Amino acid sequence: MTPQSAEWERITELLSVAAELPPEQRRVWLRETGEPADLLARIESLLTAYEAEPDFLELETLDPEPAVSDKLGPWIIQREIGQGGMGRVFEAVHEDPTLSRRVALKVVGARRMLPGLIESFLQERAILALLEHPAIARLYDTGSSPSGLPYFAMEYVDGIPFDSWLAKEQPPLRKRVELLAAITDAVEHAHRIFVAHGDLKPSNILITAKGEPRLVDFGIARNWTDSDAGHLPLLTPAHASPEQLAGHPIGAASDIYQMGLLLRLAAPEGDAELAAIATRCLAETAEQRYASASALHEDLLAWLAHRPVSAVENSSVYLLRKFVRRRPLAAALVAALFLGMGGTGWQGYRAEMHRREAQRQFEETRRFSRALLASIPSLPASAQRAIVESTTKLLESASLNQQNDPTLQLELSYAWRSLGNVQGLPTAKNLGDRESAARSYARATVLAESARDAGLPEAIAMLATLYANAARVEAARDRESDAEAFTNKLQALLPGLEERGPSVDLANALAELAYLRGRKHPDQAMVLYARSVEMFDRAGDLGSPPKAFALKRWGALLLRKGDLDGGIARYRQALAIERTQGATPMDLSFTLSDLGLACRQQKRYPEAESYYRETLAIREKAHADDPADVRVAKSLATTCWRLGWVYADAGRPLDAIPLGRRAVSMYEPMALPPHDSSSNVLDLAIAQVYLAEFLTIAAAQGRRNLPEIQALAGRMPEVQQLLQSAARALARYPNDALAQELAAMGIGRNSKAPKEPKQP
Amino acid sequence: METQGAPADITQLLRDWRAGDPAAQAALFEAIYPELRRIAANRLRSLSPQATLHPTELIHEAWIRLAESSGLAFEHRAKFYAATATIMRHLLVDRVRARKSAKRTPREEWRLATLVPAELDYPEISLALEALDAVCERQARQVDLRFFGGFSAQEAAEILGISPATLKRDWLAARMFIKDYIERQR
Numbered sequence: 001m002t003p004q005s006a007e008w009e010r011i012t013e014l015l016s017v018a019a020e021l022p023p024e025q026r027r028v029w030l031r032e033t034g035e036p037a038d039l040l041a042r043i044e045s046l047l048t049a050y051e052a053e054p055d056f057l058e059l060e061t062l063d064p065e066p067a068v069s070d071k072l073g074p075w076i077i078q079r080e081i082g083q084g085g086m087g088r089v090f091e092a093v094h095e096d097p098t099l100s101r102r103v104a105l106k107v108v109g110a111r112r113m114l115p116g117l118i119e120s121f122l123q124e125r126a127i128l129a130l131l132e133h134p135a136i137a138r139l140y141d142t143g144s145s146p147s148g149l150p151y152f153a154m155e156y157v158d159g160i161p162f163d164s165w166l167a168k169e170q171p172p173l174r175k176r177v178e179l180l181a182a183i184t185d186a187v188e189h190a191h192r193i194f195v196a197h198g199d200l201k202p203s204n205i206l207i208t209a210k211g212e213p214r215l216v217d218f219g220i221a222r223n224w225t226d227s228d229a230g231h232l233p234l235l236t237p238a239h240a241s242p243e244q245l246a247g248h249p250i251g252a253a254s255d256i257y258q259m260g261l262l263l264r265l266a267a268p269e270g271d272a273e274l275a276a277i278a279t280r281c282l283a284e285t286a287e288q289r290y291a292s293a294s295a296l297h298e299d300l301l302a303w304l305a306h307r308p309v310s311a312v313e314n315s316s317v318y319l320l321r322k323f324v325r326r327r328p329l330a331a332a333l334v335a336a337l338f339l340g341m342g343g344t345g346w347q348g349y350r351a352e353m354h355r356r357e358a359q360r361q362f363e364e365t366r367r368f369s370r371a372l373l374a375s376i377p378s379l380p381a382s383a384q385r386a387i388v389e390s391t392t393k394l395l396e397s398a399s400l401n402q403q404n405d406p407t408l409q410l411e412l413s414y415a416w417r418s419l420g421n422v423q424g425l426p427t428a429k430n431l432g433d434r435e436s437a438a439r440s441y442a443r444a445t446v447l448a449e450s451a452r453d454a455g456l457p458e459a460i461a462m463l464a465t466l467y468a469n470a471a472r473v474e475a476a477r478d479r480e481s482d483a484e485a486f487t488n489k490l491q492a493l494l495p496g497l498e499e500r501g502p503s504v505d506l507a508n509a510l511a512e513l514a515y516l517r518g519r520k521h522p523d524q525a526m527v528l529y530a531r532s533v534e535m536f537d538r539a540g541d542l543g544s545p546p547k548a549f550a551l552k553r554w555g556a557l558l559l560r561k562g563d564l565d566g567g568i569a570r571y572r573q574a575l576a577i578e579r580t581q582g583a584t585p586m587d588l589s590f591t592l593s594d595l596g597l598a599c600r601q602q603k604r605y606p607e608a609e610s611y612y613r614e615t616l617a618i619r620e621k622a623h624a625d626d627p628a629d630v631r632v633a634k635s636l637a638t639t640c641w642r643l644g645w646v647y648a649d650a651g652r653p654l655d656a657i658p659l660g661r662r663a664v665s666m667y668e669p670m671a672l673p674p675h676d677s678s679s680n681v682l683d684l685a686i687a688q689v690y691l692a693e694f695l696t697i698a699a700a701q702g703r704r705n706l707p708e709i710q711a712l713a714g715r716m717p718e719v720q721q722l723l724q725s726a727a728r729a730l731a732r733y734p735n736d737a738l739a740q741e742l743a744a745m746g747i748g749r750n751s752k753a754p755k756e757p758k759q760p
Numbered sequence: 761m762e763t764q765g766a767p768a769d770i771t772q773l774l775r776d777w778r779a780g781d782p783a784a785q786a787a788l789f790e791a792i793y794p795e796l797r798r799i800a801a802n803r804l805r806s807l808s809p810q811a812t813l814h815p816t817e818l819i820h821e822a823w824i825r826l827a828e829s830s831g832l833a834f835e836h837r838a839k840f841y842a843a844t845a846t847i848m849r850h851l852l853v854d855r856v857r858a859r860k861s862a863k864r865t866p867r868e869e870w871r872l873a874t875l876v877p878a879e880l881d882y883p884e885i886s887l888a889l890e891a892l893d894a895v896c897e898r899q900a901r902q903v904d905l906r907f908f909g910g911f912s913a914q915e916a917a918e919i920l921g922i923s924p925a926t927l928k929r930d931w932l933a934a935r936m937f938i939k940d941y942i943e944r945q946r
Contacts, residue, residue: 008895012933019932049940050932057885057907057935 007039014043015050023051071095072151073143075105091156103140103153104216124218125152127195135186137206137216157214159206166266171211174304176266177274179213181300184259186215188293191252197221198250200258202265220250242284253286256296260289273309280311392419392440406454409447413462416444417469425469426476434477441470461505464493468512475519487516504544507535511550522557529554543577551577552591559594564602571595586632589618593639596646605650612643630670634683637666641690648690653698660691838919842901845909849886881942888941892934899934902927 014033018026026047030040050056070077075092081104082089092105108121128139141153160168166176183205190197197204198220206214241250241257260281267274277299283289290296290311299309417440424437445466452459471486490513497506510532518525529550536547555570575591583591596611619636626632644659667684893900898920905916917927 002895004895008933012896012899012929015933015936016929045944046933046936046940049943050936053939056939057903 010035011039011043011046015046018043018047019050072105072107072145073141073153075103075141075153077105092153101140102156104137104156105151105153107145107151121150121219124221125150127190127218127221128152128154130193130195131190131218133186133189133215135182135213135215136189137214154216155214157206157208157216159208159214161203162205162207162213162262163202163265165207169211173267173271173274175211177263177300177304179207179211180259180263180266181297181304182213183215183262184293184297184300186213187255187259188297190218190221191255191293195221196250196252196255197258198254200255200262202262205262243286251286252293253289256281256289256293259293259296273303273311276311277303277309406451406456406459409451409454410456410459410462413444413447413451413459413466416440416447417462417466420444420469420473424473424476426472434473437473438470438477441466441473445470457500460493460496461503461509464490464497464505464509464512467493468509468516471516475516483516487513490516502535502538504536504539504541504546507532507539507541507550508546510535511546511553514550515553518553518557522561526554526557526561529557543581545577545581545583548574548577548581548583552594555598556594559598559601564598568595568598568602571598585618586622586635589615589622589635589639592618593635593642596642600642600646600649603649605646608646609643609650612639612646615639616643633666634670637663637683637687640666641687644694645690648694648697653694656694657691657698660687660694663687664691838921841909841911841919842905845901845904845911849882849889849904849908884942884945885938887945888938891941892937895937896930896934898922899930899937902930903934903938906931 014030014035018030021029027044030043033040035043072092074095076095077090077092079091080088081091088107090105090107092103094101094103106124125139125142129142132138137155137157139152139154142150143152144150159165162179165171171179183200187197187200195218197215197218199217200215204215204217206216208214241254243250243254260278263274263278263281267278269275277296280299281289281296290299295310299311302309420437420440423431423440424434445463448459448462448466452463467486467490471483471490474480474482474486490509494506494509494513497503497509500506510528514525514528514532517528532550533547533554536544536550541547551570551574555567555574557567558564558570559567571591571594575588575595578588578591592611592615596608596615599605599608599611616636616639619632619639622629622632623636640659641663644656644663647653647656647659664684664687667680667687670680671684889900889903892903902916902920905911905919906913911919913924913927913931917924920927922930
């Protein structure tokens with residue numbers, strides 16, 4: 001033994017005795033041992049280091065392990081449920097038998113106390129306290145044992161692990177996916193507070209007897225905004241993501257990876273879309289996976305709703321297949337139509353078949369292909385694009401073969417027109433591809449002209465719509481002369497249509513022409529609308545959506561011209577049609593709202609109030625049904641201040657104020673970054689100006705009225721504040737005409753008696 | 761198979777190491793490192809999907825298996841455990857250094873990367889242990905066995921062949937030594 005070693009043996013002995021003493025006595029005792037000064041100095045240095053952190057490198061807990069019928073806090077342990085990476089879990093009940101609450105009690109401590117274990121345990125506890133989700137077992141109570149080891153009590157989930165549940169219940173695929181969607185939602189909830197679960201595996205997903213999932217064991221979960229410190233690299237090998245295995249900290253991406261494993265377990269084979277979703281989750285690198293749990297959730301919901309799944313390549317074949325699943329009949333027949341024509345050709349088909357039979361089949365396919373084409377606008381843009389692409393190809397090959405049959409030419413013309421509408425007709429839901437739209441209309445026009453020249457009378461109506469749509473598209477491309485040329489072509493068709501007597505086609509053509517002319521010449525438009533509505537009547541059309549639309553446009557032009565009675569009368573006709581034709585409540589609400597505006601201008605306040613009340617009721621309901629729909633929320637807020645305005649004008653400012661406040665409070669969040677578009681900021685400003693107006697009117701009345709109104713007058717600073725805020729908003733958009741108008745109106749008038757505010 | 765011969769080699773190496781051959785430990789390290797990795801990797805693959813394991817437990821299991829399968833007598837096994845605990849420490853330190861120098865761990869290295877808890881400064885602790893080893897090998901081995909090897913106090917006492925009282929005394933002194941040493945180096 002070296003002298004050094006002998007000395008260290010001596011030091012070891014002295015240290016063990018000293019450490020047993022109370023800290024303040026240690027050095028006194030050491031000096032009494034009579035050891036040499038250099039040895040004592042060394043020992044004191046060691047003691048000082050020790051005292052700064054007595055638990056340094058300490059591994060094992062001195063606590064006896066908890067056992068059945070032990071008590072921790074108010075909880076009496078009943079049985080051990082499981083043993084995890086860093087603790088044991090017991091079923092426990094509350095000591096107060098009247099509280100029949102059963103909990104899962106998790107106690108820190110593994111077979112060996114490993115460094116960082118307690119920190120991780122406390123972290124789990126802190127994370128659980130932040131989570132509140134129906135699919136996450138919730139935290140009830142926390143505490144520590146007499147010697148200070150932490151525990152917590154959480155919701156006892158009487159359920160079986162996901163994999164056992166799959167084996168036992170053999171649930172249908174749909175149910176499995178619904179369940180995983182619920183778990184993904186829970187994971188997303190945790191991600192929202194930057195917590196990754198890190199150990200999503202079958203045994204951590206318990207399914208209750210009711211078939212509800214609960215996510216448990218956040219034992220290795222961590223807040224990914226924290227640094228690495230204090231984190232144990234625990235993992236479950238079979239369920240770990242590549243980056244976990246590489247020792248990197250867990251994050252949202254590793255949870256998504258583990259969800260992919262669960263999905264594969266739940267849907268082992270067969271479904272290509274679920275396989276694609278799982279593959280996307282299981283990508284080697286985080287960047288290739290879903291960007292978020294909500295994106296994954298979205299795809300699972302899409303799968304459940306038979307909508308296209310983003311994980312699948314946006315191939316037209318896939319999207320069409322998806323479409324086929326939702327509208328099988330229409331799709332089958334359009335395929336028959338296109339393939340029948342494109343392959344053997346209509347002529348060949350007809351030659352083989354009896355003419356009437358062929359005609360019958362043709363009619364059938366035409367009906368369904370039209371249904372399919374009509375349904376395109378309701379599809380998501382990606383699906384539209386794919387369908388448009390493949391339909392274009394089909395149509396091109398079909399068009400080549402069909403030079404001589406006018407019926408078929410007209411049919412193909414219809415198909416090209418539908419395509420053009422989807423590609424870029426401004427008044428419909430469209431892909432914004434105006435150039436392709438123009439090209440499709442041109443193809444349609446060639447076919448329809450050829451059919452007309454062959455003597456098919458319906459071709460003229462087709463051409464009328466085509467010219468009108470083409471004119472709209474050209475106007476949207478700022479090609480005014482082209483728009484003008486198409487408008488003129490449309491006008492040139494009118495005599496041909498008139499020859500055939502009164503018809504809805506003619507009425508529609510007139511309405512289209514009125515719209516196009518009305519862009520520059522409102523007076524011409526009013527005459528044309530009058531003719532159109534008359535033609536609808538003469539053609540026996542008592543109420544169709546195009547007629548209601550023509551009436552509203554006509555009414556709007558009359559209102560703008562100052563003919564309020566005339567305008568209101570047209571609107572009422574349109575409203576009557578819409579009420580009987582089952583227009584959607586939101587569409588109806590726009591007509592009602594316009595009527596309310598017109599009646600208010602006519603000082604017909606009770607009528608205005610009733611129209612706005614109905615508008616408000618419709619929009620309240622729409623807003624309650626879908627609070628996330630910003631368009632609905634904005635329209636509701638607008639209705640609030642507009643109705644308030646009616647009250648203010650009618651001398652009832654106290655009724656107006658709450659409506660004004662509601663409008664302001666609805667717009668406020670919408671005008672905050674990142675939503676602070678000019679229209680949102682200005683909408684708020686408008687509402688603020690009107691609320692200021694209402695308050696001012698109320699205050700002006702208050703000088704001779706009720707104490708309550710006088711109290712309002714005392715709140716004039718609020719008016720100032722509103723106007724200042726509005727003024728700031730308006731100053732942001734100095735070139736906006738509306739902003740200028742409002743600025744002039746609102747800021748200049750706040751202390752004057754009310755007069756008619758301009759319509760914003 | 762290359763692994764068939766490994767246990768015999770290890771026995772021989774242990775014998776040499778025991779006989780005081782200073783080169784034996786390095787050779788043992790070389791012999792055991794790949795073997796340990798192989799066992800740990802197999803274990804990771806075959807592990808029940810239900811188990812959440814601390815990586816130290818995993819490697820601990822791996823070398824108990826290695827020791828048992830190599831047919832070592834207990835005395836040899838004790839030496840083996842002590843040696844491999846030290847090796848474990850070296851592995852940890854290497855991995856920490858590698859992780860510090862390279863952000864991305866090569867794919868094939870992942871299994872060992874998982875063996876590194878992040879919260880302590882392992883290279884520092886390791887240096888302190890080398891210093892302790894120079895004055896008291898018994899204490900250094902205890903730290904290796906318990907801290908890096910994951911053996912319990914009782915197991916460590918059996919492996920080292922010391923009484924629980926000595927074990928306790930040594931443990932305290934060793935921890936003080938390491939703490940004091942690290943602070944002096946700063």
